[in-house]
Amino acid sequence: MSTHQKVAIVTGAARGIGLAIAKRFLEERYRVALIDIDAGELAKADSTLGDDTLAIVCDVADPRQVDTAVAEVKARFGRIDALVNNAGIAVFKPLLQTTLEEWNRVLAVNLTGPFLFAQACAPIMLENTGGAIVNIGSISGVRASTLRVAYGTSKAALAHLTRQQAAELGNAGIRVNLVAPGPVDTAMAKQVHTADIRADYHATIPLNRYGLEEEIAAAVWFLCSDAASYVNGQTLAVDGGFEAAGIGLPSLRRQ
Numbered sequence: 001m002s003t004h005q006k007v008a009i010v011t012g013a014a015r016g017i018g019l020a021i022a023k024r025f026l027e028e029r030y031r032v033a034l035i036d037i038d039a040g041e042l043a044k045a046d047s048t049l050g051d052d053t054l055a056i057v058c059d060v061a062d063p064r065q066v067d068t069a070v071a072e073v074k075a076r077f078g079r080i081d082a083l084v085n086n087a088g089i090a091v092f093k094p095l096l097q098t099t100l101e102e103w104n105r106v107l108a109v110n111l112t113g114p115f116l117f118a119q120a121c122a123p124i125m126l127e128n129t130g131g132a133i134v135n136i137g138s139i140s141g142v143r144a145s146t147l148r149v150a151y152g153t154s155k156a157a158l159a160h161l162t163r164q165q166a167a168e169l170g171n172a173g174i175r176v177n178l179v180a181p182g183p184v185d186t187a188m189a190k191q192v193h194t195a196d197i198r199a200d201y202h203a204t205i206p207l208n209r210y211g212l213e214e215e216i217a218a219a220v221w222f223l224c225s226d227a228a229s230y231v232n233g234q235t236l237a238v239d240g241g242f243e244a245a246g247i248g249l250p251s252l253r254r255q
Helices: 016-027 039-045 063-077 100-126 149-172 187-192 195-204 213-224 248-253
Strands: 009-011 033-038 053-057 082-085 131-136 174-181 235-238
Touching: 009 016, 009 063, 016 033, 016 082, 033 039, 033 063, 039 053, 039 235, 053 063, 063 100, 082 100, 082 213, 100 131, 100 149, 100 174, 131 149, 131 213, 149 174, 174 213, 195 235, 195 248, 213 235
Parallel strands: 009 033, 009 082, 033 053, 082 131, 131 174, 174 235
Antiparallel strands: none
16 A cells, blocks of 8 residues: 555544544545544444545553554554544533542543544654644633533643643644534534523524534644644634624624
8 A cells, every 4th residue: 555645543533523524534535544432333434434444443541552553553554644633522410420430531531542642643743754633622621611520621631732742743843733613513412402502502602503523624624734834732713603702692683
């Protein structure tokens, strides 16, 4: 197999935003390693994507599994040019009811996972003069809300990890940025967001809608592409203006 065609690793790629990101890289003629802990969903997704993919079952919080997965990508494709740390989990419970086990697992997946994958991938990226890393954060890492003590904290910490990675790896030719999605119309969101929750989001988002998985994928692709060659250490909120807005949108719309 040619080692000239660029290669991306996407974690949490079996469904939702991660799968949309993988599809965007394939459209841009990358070969893509799909990483996910859910073997069944991963196999199902991979079967629909053609021949330029490699599916690997991996717990991103396990350093041995991460090292094995990255070594498999190197052995199959010969290079790594982009890493998208999308794998994540959430526990939506009140602060006083969140267990230490839940807290530790959320931070392990959402924060330690991107740390481990960046460490494993960076030396291989540098064999081909560099690359790009995009960490998938959340607007919950910027704006606090109830029921998200572990999730929101992990995403806020991931934003700072991104800056740390950008400061050090940028010197070697690896750009690192973060995309912070707002509410996105994923299958999970459609299942768990009640009509009241959706109405509350619409009342706060200037664009008055949820985002699409493909819109997050487009932002990720931009940050990995040559068009963003001087963008490093930044957080890009893809949220319809949710972070920027205060209160009063419903009143404004009635006028």
